[in-house]
Structure formats: C-alpha cells, structure tokens
Amino acid sequence: MSISREDIEKVAVLARIRVDEAQISALESDLGNILNLVDELSAADTANIEPLSHPLDAVQRLRTDEVTETNQREAFQAIAPATEDGLYLVPRVIE
Amino acid sequence: MHNKSVAELSRELESGKISSVELTREFLDRIKAEDKLYNSFITVTEDQALADAKTADEQRAAGKASVWTGVPFAHKDIFCTNGVATTAGSKMLANFVPPYDATVTANFRAAGAVCLGKTNMDEFAMGSSNESSFFGSVTNPWGLSSGDKRVPGGSSGGSAAAIAARLVPAATATDTGGSIRQPAALCGITGLKPTYGRVSRYGMIAFASSLDQGGTMARTAEDNALMLNVMAGFDPKDSTSVDRAVPDYTATLNEPLKGLRVGLPKEYFSDQLSPAMEQQVRNAVKEYEKLGATVKEVSLPHAKLAIAAYYVIAPAEASANLSRFDGVRYGYRCENPQDLNDLYTRTRAEGFGDEVKRRILVGTYALSAGYFDAYYLKAQKVRRLIQQDFINAFKEVDVLMSPVSPSPAFVQGANTNDPVTMYLEDIFTIAVNLAGVPAMSVPAGFVDGLPVGLQIIGNYFEEARLLNAAHQFQQVTDWHQKLPQ
Amino acid sequence: MQWDIVIGLEIHVQLATKTKIFSGSSTAFGAEPNTQASAVDLAMPGTLPVPNEQAFRYAVMFGLAVNAEIGRRSVFDRKNYFYPDLPKGYQTTQLDHPIVGPGYVDIDLADGSTKRVRIHHAHLEEDAGKSLHEDFHGMTGIDLNRAGTPLIEVVTEPDMNSAEEAVAFAKKLHGLVSSLGICDGDMSQGSLRFDVNISLKPKGSNELGTRTETKNLNSFRFMEQAIAHEVERQMDILEDGGRIIQETRLYNGERGESRSMRSKEEANDYRYFPCPDLLPVVIDDDFIEGARKLLPELPDERKARFKEQYGLNDYDARLLSDDARMAAFFEETASHGKDAKLAANWVLGEFSARLNAEDKTVVQAPITGAQLGQLVARIADNTVSSSGAKKVFEALWSGSGDNADAVIEAQGLKQVSDTGALEAMVDEVLAGMPDQVAQYQEEGDPKKQKKMLGGFMGPLMKASKGQGNPKLFNEILVRKLGG
Known part of the structure; x- marks a missing residue:
C-alpha cells in the first residue's frame, strides 16, 4: 500500500514533526515500504480473535490514596528549558 | 582481571586479592584506552565509579558485602540514573540529567555494584545496528581484522560491544523486538530478555510499553543469572510489573538437562537463514542432545506475521510514548520558537533522528481515523494468534531453539538505506516480544570469524530453565570465552 | 417556525481524592505553581502511572447513586493531542469501557412534574494543567499542579429540552456529587465544569439537528445564559435558511457572547488506543458492596x-x-x-x-x-x-x-403580647370607630366580616407603634366585636 504526500503531511501535523519537501519524498518511499511490509497482516484470518493488548492476562493493581510525593520543583525545573516564577514557559498560547 | 566473569570477580574481591577501587580503575583505564575504537559508552562516570568502589571496599571490609558489592558494570543509557546524563541515544535528551533513578538502577545501587557509565544504543532503542544513535555508531569488536567496521547489532549494541571488548564484565540492556538477543549474538556474548513484567520498567525510557523489557548481558549464563537476581521483582511503581516470587536464578544452573524437551520451530529454519548459520545452530542443538535433551520439530504457524504485527504495534505505542518530548519541561528545545506550533514541530524535527521520526509517523498513521481497525486492531488480533502459537508449542516442549539473526554482524552502512531490510534483522526475535515470553541468546559458533547466537525461548517466567540450559551448554562449549583479536 | 430544543450535557467532576489519579501527588488546591507536580505528573522519561483506588471507589459510588451499571472491567485509553498543559502529549481516559455504564437521574421541574434524564456513561480520566496567560514577556506560563487530578466525565443522553431542564439537571448533579462527598462542589474553582450540546429541530420532528458544543461553563447562571444565547443564535441561522455547523463554542459570561473554537478542532484526530502502561481494572462484588456502604x-x-x-x-x-x-x-x-x-x-x-x-x-x-x-x-x-x-x-x-x-x-423589636395592654388598646380604638363597629355587627356574612377586621388593624398597629402582636389583636377584636 502506498502513502500519499497528503497523508504524510497530515500525519506530520498530528505528530508535530516539521517535514520539508525533500523529506516528504524520502518518506513516501520509506513509509510506503514499511506499510507494504505491514500489509501482510490483511492476509491473516482473525475472525473471532480477541485483540491482545498485553502479553500477560493480568489485571490492574490499585494504589492507596496516600500522598507519597514531595515538592521537587527546584530539581525538576533545573533541567527545564525555560521557567519563571515556578512556571514552565512556552510561546504565547492563543485560546 | 578484565577477562574474568562477574562470578569470578566477586570471588576475587571476596578473597581480598584485589580491591574494588583497583578493579574499577582497571576497567576505566581499558575504556579510556580502547573505547575510541568502539564508541560503546556515551558517558563514563569515572569519579562516581571510583567513589562507589571505595564505598564498596569499605562495605566489604565491614563484612557487609553481597555478590555484587564492588563489581563493575554499566547501564544501557535508557535507564534513568539520578544525577547522571540519560540520553536514550538521542539529541532530544543529550542534556537530560534525571533527578531520579530507574528501579533497575536503584536495585544495582542497593546491591553495591559499581556503575562505570552509560552505554551507547540506537536512538530510543529503535534500531538493530546501533547506527541510529545521536552519539555515533558503535563498532563491533569482532571482524575488525578484515578491515571493515561491523555493527554490534542493536539497540543494546553499546552494552554488547563493551562486554565483548572486555571494557566491562556485565551491562544492563533492553529488548523490545530483539534488542538484547541480536546484539548479544552479533558480539558473541550471552543475553537474556526476561518475561514481560519480570523486570520493572519504571525509569526505563519507553519505546513500546507492551513490548519493552529490561534484561541482562554478560559473557556467561551464570553472570546473567547474577544480574537477573538483582533486576527481577515486583515494583509497585510499574502497573505492568508482576507480583510473583523471584527464585535465586543461580540455584538451578547445574541441574542436569536429561529429558529436556527441545522444540525447533520449522518457520525459524527458513530461506532467510544462510546455510552456514543454520549449520552452527544445528551443531549447538546436537550438543544439547549429547546433554540428554530430546529434540523435535514444532510449528509456530503465525510466526511469519510477527514482523508485520510488530511494525504496527511498536510504532503505534511509540508515537504516543514519544509525545512527551515537546521541548517544554526537559530535553532539547529549538532555538527561538516563533509560536507554540513552531516550538513543537521544530523541536521534534531537530531533536529526533530519521528512524525515530519514521516510526512515529508510521505509528501515528496506523492509529489515525480510518486506519485503526485495519492496522492496529488487526495487529493486536494477530498478536493473540502469535501468543497462542507459543502456548501450544510449550504444551509439547520445554524450550524452543532457533537462530537469533539471519546473518552475522554486517558492515556498517550496509542496511541504512532501506529501513525494511534492517527490520528483517529481527525476524527470529520479534515474536517472542509479542508473546511476552523469555528468551536468551547464547554464543554458539562462528561463521567467517563472526559470532553466531543460539536463541533459547522459554515459557512464561521460566528464566531459570533458560539460564540452566545456557549454563550447561557453556560447561561443554567455549564459544562464550572466545576473544575478538 | 416552532422549534424543539435538544440538550445533552457533559460534566467534568473533579474527584475529592487526596492524591492524583496516577501518582501520589497531593491534589490540594491553591499550592504554589508546580509544587504538586511529581515526575509522573510531569511525564518525565521512563515514569509510569499507577491508578488511585479511591478514584475508582468514588466513581463506583457515583454509578450506584445514578442507578447505573458498574463497568466490571474498565480500560484506560490514550487520547492523543499536543497542548502545553498536557505533559504526556496524551490524556489517559476511558473510551469504550468506562467505569460507569448507563444510568439515570430524575429531576423535578417548576410545574411540579418529574423528568428522567438518562446518563449515557461516566468515565474516569485525568485533568490537564493550567495555562496562565499573564504576560511573561509574550510567553504563557504552565502550572501542572492540576495535571492528573482525577475527573469523572458524566455524559447524558440528549434528554433535556430547555435551559430550565438543563439547569435543573446540573443542580441536581451538583447536589448529588456534593452529597456523596466525592467532589467538593466548588464551581468557582472549577470542581464541576459543564459542556452543553445543543441542537434544534422542527417541532415534533424525530430527526436531531446538527449540534454545537459550548464548553467549560462553570456556573449555573452562565449555563442558563449560554443555552439561551445559543438557542437564539441557532434559531436565527435556521430561520434565515442557514445551516448549523458542528463546532465547539466558547461562551463569555461577562460579555454574553460566544465564539467558535473551530481552529482548535481543526485536524483533530485523537488516535485513541488502549494505554499499554495500564491493565484492565476489574471491579468485583466486594468492591461494589464496599462502595455502597459508603453512600450517604x-x-x-x-x-x-x-x-x-x-x-x-x-x-x-x-x-x-x-x-x-x-x-x-x-x-x-x-x-x-x-x-x-x-x-x-x-x-x-x-x-x-x-x-x-x-x-x-x-x-x-x-x-x-x-x-x-x-x-x-x-x-x-x-x-x-x-x-x-x-x-x-x-x-x-x-x-x-x-x-x-x-x-x-x-x-426594640419585641412585640407587645401582654393581653391586658392589648385589650385596652382595642377598647380605645373601637370606642373611636362606632360607625364601623355597628356596620360589622350588622353584617350577616362571616366572610365579609373577616374582611372588615382589617379596617381595625391599621389603627391598632398605629396605636401600638407597630409592636402589637397582630395575631392577639385579631383574637381580641373578634371576641369584643362578636358579642
């Protein structure tokens, strides 16, 4: 199965990855090849087969509602690209 | 000393023949002298290692030593280490110094082991050749005499190469589709991918959450057992961690193999495998027969669909797992973002390498409206069929044996032009991750002077049986002792 | 043309747990920015979620209170989108297997009737952080203290047909979650937030019209105003022969205006899939009975x-x-x-x-x-x-x-209830009004007589400087006049 330039552009927007013209051409062939590989799936007979999202048939454990975390803002913000007054800064968000 | 195993080094330390500081110094010197050639480390933590070694020596002097106290090892640079850069082989995290430890990291710390540094890897563990690392390719210590530089395999190529080159006796690793077994095979060392859920994933930077599993690499099966003793166990911080007793994996290493039922999946002895490789694997199986095992052919009828299912599920999970790298809270951020979208798209375009971007885009596509059922849901159904294959096979046999990779270490750059060719490198290892069962790679011979691995696959939580089988093999063979020239 | 109004609600209810849904960080309101954001809340690399049992208990209590089926096996999904207040780049929520299944709430209306509003489902999810738009040199500040606060999102069927009904439901739900103690009910701090889906259809028609969603209303008054505003807006468009565009709108309560958030919706494809870091949550009978015992x-x-x-x-x-x-x-x-x-x-x-x-x-x-x-x-x-x-x-x-x-x-507001003093006042007033007394006594109709009593009350209250007990005055009057 091939993937169109439009699909690649759309997916790149969803994934928030900038791609330029030259990259799109390369991706058309690379992603197309990967999708060809993946298309073998369509041949499998999966009628009445339950999807498996996890290898072990386990159930979720739940945590007691107790505060276990302490304030580590200083340590976390020491490795942040931009902070001020304890806030993470990003270019202005327009609602 | 650098040719000794972890078990041997531990005994040397215990006997007082050498101190941990001396041992640590010896390995650090080797890294300094030789790693220019291999590039197997991203970060070497010399000062911290020597300080930890000193503490270990004090502990030992005080009679408070365990097996690991003072023994040097290394972490794949995917395990978060408090205060030490953790990059996942990516520009995105080149400056990332986590203020917390992975559970695996904390476990080794508690055991008193001395971490020498962080080993190189494919970016975000996506690769089978270690060529996608932002910090440069890793060179396999094997095959250098031919004049070509060969890949160590991936994604845990740095750990495998460092062990093969005797820069470190053991190293942690992770395996999402073969990332422990394939580099172990290509570098002639022993590696174990445990059952999914056996080792905590907390603080292990995620690639594909339902497939990722931390594991062990060392030269001997016994050392793998010693590592797993430290790594395995329930972790309340990981919801997918399994609350189940952890045996002493060294306790059963010497069990006789008489009556071990070995299955050879016919699908793994296929056209993709070169006759020379197949010969080595079949010779290894013969050794098992000599040790008392019975061998029969079995079938994993859906094995051929594993690559296709994997290249939907792994990229899909990765596409979401890697969304957190957005330049807001940590890691790389592009220069002078013009607006929010610019911040996101440029940070991610500049911070991720090509293979990571390809997989994010494939995964995004597979999950997007209109494709979800045909790709993601279908892949999950196939995943169940693949799991069922293993469940059925283990009704008949105790372990499965197969090749690890279709060919030995290839020359750097040989597969980088076509991602799909590279993906086929993992054709024999990927189904194991989809099913979640444990598997090992054990050195089993050479082809053209390059190591060949034997894959041993076990039923869920049967790591002890695999380690036992590998250890017994290593008592009658010496492939794992061979040194690259 | 006559129109039927069709309204469905989505309500985000912040649960009053001590800690977040997937981490042990405190959820206390009003802390300094990012001091309650742990490694998990900040989506630091390698960190993993572990769900809070109390959030499930509260959700089950809600389910029981709205007569709903409890999801015995609920599954968390990832809803993928990028926003600075969403650290992981996806929201962990429940799409196909929510913790609370179909239920209902009966609401009382002003005319004394009762109406049943069906709950489609309610699911558990995590709240996002907050964007602070004060000026940081042209930048926006992000506070992630709220990120990961547990929410239940309650989704109703489109069963309401007026602003009055929608507000009655909203108030009822507010009362319910407050009574249960699963939410502090403080709407001014966003503990309950309402999204209103509105559409119009020609009166009596069975076909639903195109709906709009007005988001994030955090007071009953704004909700009422927003519905009135949106109904009018849609009616104007439809009566002019126009078409309603399915979109998300934002209502500004201060200005009484709404505007489209179409830009935000554009190209949204949330790519939901089951969260591989979490396993299915199985709720057994014991858990449900335990929650039932906690119902107030x-x-x-x-x-x-x-x-x-x-x-x-x-x-x-x-x-x-x-x-x-x-x-x-x-x-x-x-x-x-x-x-x-x-x-x-x-x-x-x-x-x-x-x-x-x-x-x-x-x-x-x-x-x-x-x-x-x-x-x-x-x-x-x-x-x-x-x-x-x-x-x-x-x-x-x-x-x-x-x-x-x-x-x-x-x-000095104490009423005079001393019967002697009051009787003296009555005597005095009656003595000064002989004609009215005679008129009263000649009247044969007791009803009219009763009415005429009022004529004496004014002068009596005046005489008592407003402090006479009117009830006692009345008794004394009836006795004295009645004869």
Missing part, C-alpha cells in the same frame, strides 16, 4: 425524609434536599427554630434570596443555621413580628448583631 443519604432519600419528618410540601422538600450543604443548613435552622415549616420558609425565602443577590454559596453565607434558627424561634413564639424579623435578619447578615435576641432587644 442521597437527595431523593433526603427529600422523602424532609416531607415525612418536617411536614414540608414536595416543592420545598426538593429545594432543600438537592444540595447537601443547603440541606444541612436547613436542618440546623429547623433544630433551633421550633417550627420546621417556618424555618423552611426563611431558608428558601430571605436567606436564599440574599445568597443569590450576592452570588454566594451556602457555605459562604455570613450567618449560621443556628443564628437563623434562633430568629425563627422568636417569630414562632411571637416575640417578633415578621416585619421586625426582617430587620433582625438584616442585622445578623451584615454582622451588626450576632444573635436574634440581642438584636430584638437593641432595636
């Missing part, structure tokens, strides 16, 4: 009790029972006030009117139920007249007095 008296039960215990009518009982704190205030008032019906009148009358006028909730009221109860007791025992009582209430509310008796004393 619910509004419908309370309403029935108020009717029974206090003799209230259906309407008053409902108004007083919907909100747990209003109910508690009433019960405190009644316990001090001797006369429960009178207490109900005062709580629903003067007291509620003042809350509304000052846009306060019952917990923000400057007077206690005990204070109001004392006043009600003084009305009941005729110490103070109803007009005097209003003055007392004013003093209590403004804080110039702190108990009813002291205010009555200080302002």
Whole structure:
C-alpha cells in the first residue's frame, strides 16, 4: 500500500514533526515500504480473535490514596528549558 | 582481571586479592584506552565509579558485602540514573540529567555494584545496528581484522560491544523486538530478555510499553543469572510489573538437562537463514542432545506475521510514548520558537533522528481515523494468534531453539538505506516480544570469524530453565570465552 | 417556525481524592505553581502511572447513586493531542469501557412534574494543567499542579429540552456529587465544569439537528445564559435558511457572547488506543458492596425524609434536599427554630434570596443555621413580628448583631403580647370607630366580616407603634366585636 504526500503531511501535523519537501519524498518511499511490509497482516484470518493488548492476562493493581510525593520543583525545573516564577514557559498560547 | 566473569570477580574481591577501587580503575583505564575504537559508552562516570568502589571496599571490609558489592558494570543509557546524563541515544535528551533513578538502577545501587557509565544504543532503542544513535555508531569488536567496521547489532549494541571488548564484565540492556538477543549474538556474548513484567520498567525510557523489557548481558549464563537476581521483582511503581516470587536464578544452573524437551520451530529454519548459520545452530542443538535433551520439530504457524504485527504495534505505542518530548519541561528545545506550533514541530524535527521520526509517523498513521481497525486492531488480533502459537508449542516442549539473526554482524552502512531490510534483522526475535515470553541468546559458533547466537525461548517466567540450559551448554562449549583479536 | 430544543450535557467532576489519579501527588488546591507536580505528573522519561483506588471507589459510588451499571472491567485509553498543559502529549481516559455504564437521574421541574434524564456513561480520566496567560514577556506560563487530578466525565443522553431542564439537571448533579462527598462542589474553582450540546429541530420532528458544543461553563447562571444565547443564535441561522455547523463554542459570561473554537478542532484526530502502561481494572462484588456502604443519604432519600419528618410540601422538600450543604443548613435552622415549616420558609425565602443577590454559596453565607434558627424561634413564639424579623435578619447578615435576641432587644423589636395592654388598646380604638363597629355587627356574612377586621388593624398597629402582636389583636377584636 502506498502513502500519499497528503497523508504524510497530515500525519506530520498530528505528530508535530516539521517535514520539508525533500523529506516528504524520502518518506513516501520509506513509509510506503514499511506499510507494504505491514500489509501482510490483511492476509491473516482473525475472525473471532480477541485483540491482545498485553502479553500477560493480568489485571490492574490499585494504589492507596496516600500522598507519597514531595515538592521537587527546584530539581525538576533545573533541567527545564525555560521557567519563571515556578512556571514552565512556552510561546504565547492563543485560546 | 578484565577477562574474568562477574562470578569470578566477586570471588576475587571476596578473597581480598584485589580491591574494588583497583578493579574499577582497571576497567576505566581499558575504556579510556580502547573505547575510541568502539564508541560503546556515551558517558563514563569515572569519579562516581571510583567513589562507589571505595564505598564498596569499605562495605566489604565491614563484612557487609553481597555478590555484587564492588563489581563493575554499566547501564544501557535508557535507564534513568539520578544525577547522571540519560540520553536514550538521542539529541532530544543529550542534556537530560534525571533527578531520579530507574528501579533497575536503584536495585544495582542497593546491591553495591559499581556503575562505570552509560552505554551507547540506537536512538530510543529503535534500531538493530546501533547506527541510529545521536552519539555515533558503535563498532563491533569482532571482524575488525578484515578491515571493515561491523555493527554490534542493536539497540543494546553499546552494552554488547563493551562486554565483548572486555571494557566491562556485565551491562544492563533492553529488548523490545530483539534488542538484547541480536546484539548479544552479533558480539558473541550471552543475553537474556526476561518475561514481560519480570523486570520493572519504571525509569526505563519507553519505546513500546507492551513490548519493552529490561534484561541482562554478560559473557556467561551464570553472570546473567547474577544480574537477573538483582533486576527481577515486583515494583509497585510499574502497573505492568508482576507480583510473583523471584527464585535465586543461580540455584538451578547445574541441574542436569536429561529429558529436556527441545522444540525447533520449522518457520525459524527458513530461506532467510544462510546455510552456514543454520549449520552452527544445528551443531549447538546436537550438543544439547549429547546433554540428554530430546529434540523435535514444532510449528509456530503465525510466526511469519510477527514482523508485520510488530511494525504496527511498536510504532503505534511509540508515537504516543514519544509525545512527551515537546521541548517544554526537559530535553532539547529549538532555538527561538516563533509560536507554540513552531516550538513543537521544530523541536521534534531537530531533536529526533530519521528512524525515530519514521516510526512515529508510521505509528501515528496506523492509529489515525480510518486506519485503526485495519492496522492496529488487526495487529493486536494477530498478536493473540502469535501468543497462542507459543502456548501450544510449550504444551509439547520445554524450550524452543532457533537462530537469533539471519546473518552475522554486517558492515556498517550496509542496511541504512532501506529501513525494511534492517527490520528483517529481527525476524527470529520479534515474536517472542509479542508473546511476552523469555528468551536468551547464547554464543554458539562462528561463521567467517563472526559470532553466531543460539536463541533459547522459554515459557512464561521460566528464566531459570533458560539460564540452566545456557549454563550447561557453556560447561561443554567455549564459544562464550572466545576473544575478538 | 416552532422549534424543539435538544440538550445533552457533559460534566467534568473533579474527584475529592487526596492524591492524583496516577501518582501520589497531593491534589490540594491553591499550592504554589508546580509544587504538586511529581515526575509522573510531569511525564518525565521512563515514569509510569499507577491508578488511585479511591478514584475508582468514588466513581463506583457515583454509578450506584445514578442507578447505573458498574463497568466490571474498565480500560484506560490514550487520547492523543499536543497542548502545553498536557505533559504526556496524551490524556489517559476511558473510551469504550468506562467505569460507569448507563444510568439515570430524575429531576423535578417548576410545574411540579418529574423528568428522567438518562446518563449515557461516566468515565474516569485525568485533568490537564493550567495555562496562565499573564504576560511573561509574550510567553504563557504552565502550572501542572492540576495535571492528573482525577475527573469523572458524566455524559447524558440528549434528554433535556430547555435551559430550565438543563439547569435543573446540573443542580441536581451538583447536589448529588456534593452529597456523596466525592467532589467538593466548588464551581468557582472549577470542581464541576459543564459542556452543553445543543441542537434544534422542527417541532415534533424525530430527526436531531446538527449540534454545537459550548464548553467549560462553570456556573449555573452562565449555563442558563449560554443555552439561551445559543438557542437564539441557532434559531436565527435556521430561520434565515442557514445551516448549523458542528463546532465547539466558547461562551463569555461577562460579555454574553460566544465564539467558535473551530481552529482548535481543526485536524483533530485523537488516535485513541488502549494505554499499554495500564491493565484492565476489574471491579468485583466486594468492591461494589464496599462502595455502597459508603453512600450517604442521597437527595431523593433526603427529600422523602424532609416531607415525612418536617411536614414540608414536595416543592420545598426538593429545594432543600438537592444540595447537601443547603440541606444541612436547613436542618440546623429547623433544630433551633421550633417550627420546621417556618424555618423552611426563611431558608428558601430571605436567606436564599440574599445568597443569590450576592452570588454566594451556602457555605459562604455570613450567618449560621443556628443564628437563623434562633430568629425563627422568636417569630414562632411571637416575640417578633415578621416585619421586625426582617430587620433582625438584616442585622445578623451584615454582622451588626450576632444573635436574634440581642438584636430584638437593641432595636426594640419585641412585640407587645401582654393581653391586658392589648385589650385596652382595642377598647380605645373601637370606642373611636362606632360607625364601623355597628356596620360589622350588622353584617350577616362571616366572610365579609373577616374582611372588615382589617379596617381595625391599621389603627391598632398605629396605636401600638407597630409592636402589637397582630395575631392577639385579631383574637381580641373578634371576641369584643362578636358579642
């Protein structure tokens, strides 16, 4: 199965990855090849087969509602690209 | 000393023949002298290692030593280490110094082991050749005499190469589709991918959450057992961690193999495998027969669909797992973002390498409206069929044996032009991750002077049986002792 | 053309757990920015979620309270989108297997009728952080303290047909989650947030029209206004022959305007898939029965009790029972006030009117139920007249007095109930009104006689300087005139 330039552009927007013209051409062939590989799936007979999202048939454990975390803002913000007054800064968000 | 195993080094330390500081110094010197050639480390933590070694020596002097106290090892640079850069082989995290430890990291710390540094890897563990690392390719210590530089395999190529080159006796690793077994095979060392859920994933930077599993690499099966003793166990911080007793994996290493039922999946002895490789694997199986095992052919009828299912599920999970790298809270951020979208798209375009971007885009596509059922849901159904294959096979046999990779270490750059060719490198290892069962790679011979691995696959939580089988093999063979020239 | 209004609601309810849904960080409100954001909340590399049991308990309690099926096996999914207040780049939520399945809530309407609003489902999910748009040199500041706070999102069927019904449902739900103790109910801090889906269809038509979603309404008043505004907007478009565009709109309560958020919707494809870091949550009978034991008296039960215990009518009982704190205030008032019906009148009358006028909730009221109860007791025992009582209430509310008796004393509002003094006043007044007395006595119709009594009351109140007890005056008058 091939993937169109439009699909690649759309997916790149969803994934928030900038791609330029030259990259799109390369991706058309690379992603197309990967999708060809993946298309073998369509041949499998999966009628009445339950999807498996996890290898072990386990159930979720739940945590007691107790505060276990302490304030580590200083340590976390020491490795942040931009902070001020304890806030993470990003270019202005327009609602 | 650098040719000794972890078990041997531990005994040397215990006997007082050498101190941990001396041992640590010896390995650090080797890294300094030789790693220019291999590039197997991203970060070497010399000062911290020597300080930890000193503490270990004090502990030992005080009679408070365990097996690991003072023994040097290394972490794949995917395990978060408090205060030490953790990059996942990516520009995105080149400056990332986590203020917390992975559970695996904390476990080794508690055991008193001395971490020498962080080993190189494919970016975000996506690769089978270690060529996608932002910090440069890793060179396999094997095959250098031919004049070509060969890949160590991936994604845990740095750990495998460092062990093969005797820069470190053991190293942690992770395996999402073969990332422990394939580099172990290509570098002639022993590696174990445990059952999914056996080792905590907390603080292990995620690639594909339902497939990722931390594991062990060392030269001997016994050392793998010693590592797993430290790594395995329930972790309340990981919801997918399994609350189940952890045996002493060294306790059963010497069990006789008489009556071990070995299955050879016919699908793994296929056209993709070169006759020379197949010969080595079949010779290894013969050794098992000599040790008392019975061998029969079995079938994993859906094995051929594993690559296709994997290249939907792994990229899909990765596409979401890697969304957190957005330049807001940590890691790389592009220069002078013009607006929010610019911040996101440029940070991610500049911070991720090509293979990571390809997989994010494939995964995004597979999950997007209109494709979800045909790709993601279908892949999950196939995943169940693949799991069922293993469940059925283990009704008949105790372990499965197969090749690890279709060919030995290839020359750097040989597969980088076509991602799909590279993906086929993992054709024999990927189904194991989809099913979640444990598997090992054990050195089993050479082809053209390059190591060949034997894959041993076990039923869920049967790591002890695999380690036992590998250890017994290593008592009658010496492939794992061979040194690259 | 006549139109039917069709309304469905989505309500985000912040759960009053101590910690976040997937980490052990505190959820306390008002902390310094990012001091309650742990490695997990910040989506630091390698960190993993572990769900909070209490969030599930609260969700199950809600499910039981709305007569819903409990999801025995619920699954978390990832909803993928990028936004700076969403650290992981996806929201962990429940798409196909929510913790609470179909249920219903009955609402009482002003005309005395009851209407059933069906709950489609309610699912658990995590809240996002907050973007602060004050000027940081042209940048926006991100506070992730709220990120990971547990929410249940309650989704109704489109069963409401007017703003009144939607607001009645919203109030009922607010009362319910407050009564359950699973939400602090503080709408001013965003503990409950309403999204309203509205569409119009020609009267009697079976086909639903295109709907719009108005997001993030955090007061009942804004909700009512936003619905009225949106209904009018859609009606104008439809009557001009236009078409409604399916979109998300933002209502500005201060300006009474709404605008499209189409830009935000554009190209959204959330790529939901099951979260591989979490396993299915299985809820067994023991867990459900444990949650059931924690259920307090619910509004419908309370309403029935108020009717029974206090003799209230259906309407008053409902108004007083919907909100747990209003109910508690009433019960405190009644316990001090001797006369429960009178207490109900005062709580629903003067007291509620003042809350509304000052846009306060019952917990923000400057007077206690005990204070109001004392006043009600003084009305009941005729110490103070109803007009005097209003003055007392004013003093209590403004804080110039702190108990009813002291205010009555200080302002000389005590009614004269001394029968001797009152009789003397009646004698004097009647003596000055011989014609009216004669007229009264000649009248054969008792009804008309009763009416004529009013003519004497004015002069009597004047004579007593407003402090005569009107009830006693009335009795004395009837006796003296009756003969």
